Amino acid sequence: MNQKFNMKRQILVAMVLMAIITGISSCEKYSFMPPVINPIDTIHFETDIQPIFNANCITCHNTLRSPDLREGKSYDALTTGGYVNQPGETSILYTQMNKSDHTARSTDADKQKVLIWINQGALDN
Numbered sequence: 001m002n003q004k005f006n007m008k009r010q011i012l013v014a015m016v017l018m019a020i021i022t023g024i025s026s027c028e029k030y031s032f033m034p035p036v037i038n039p040i041d042t043i044h045f046e047t048d049i050q051p052i053f054n055a056n057c058i059t060c061h062n063t064l065r066s067p068d069l070r071e072g073k074s075y076d077a078l079t080t081g082g083y084v085n086q087p088g089e090t091s092i093l094y095t096q097m098n099k100s101d102h103t104a105r106s107t108d109a110d111k112q113k114v115l116i117w118i119n120q121g122a123l124d125n
Helices: 002-025 045-056 074-080 092-097 108-119
Strands: none
Touching (some): 045 108
């Protein structure tokens, strides 16, 4: 009787583990490809970049923490503070967005837009 109970228990534990592994591996984050931003399309600071800051960054990056990413202040803070430089992949803004303490705050598409914007010259257009 004890052997049957142990066997059933082992089967149950195996089924629960399989369900957990399946649930974790089928996370929605990995079930689709993020949108790809065409690097030829012009990225506009006011309509493409500032909304990213408004949605994800200004709760921390305001008067209390540099750079100040609030509307009307962010472009000057980034360009005069040395946060955007070429190549974009090495710019402080882009590398900071990809650090572990910031990575969850913006999407991959947001990061692509910022990178393309920097590589296009970081214009205030």
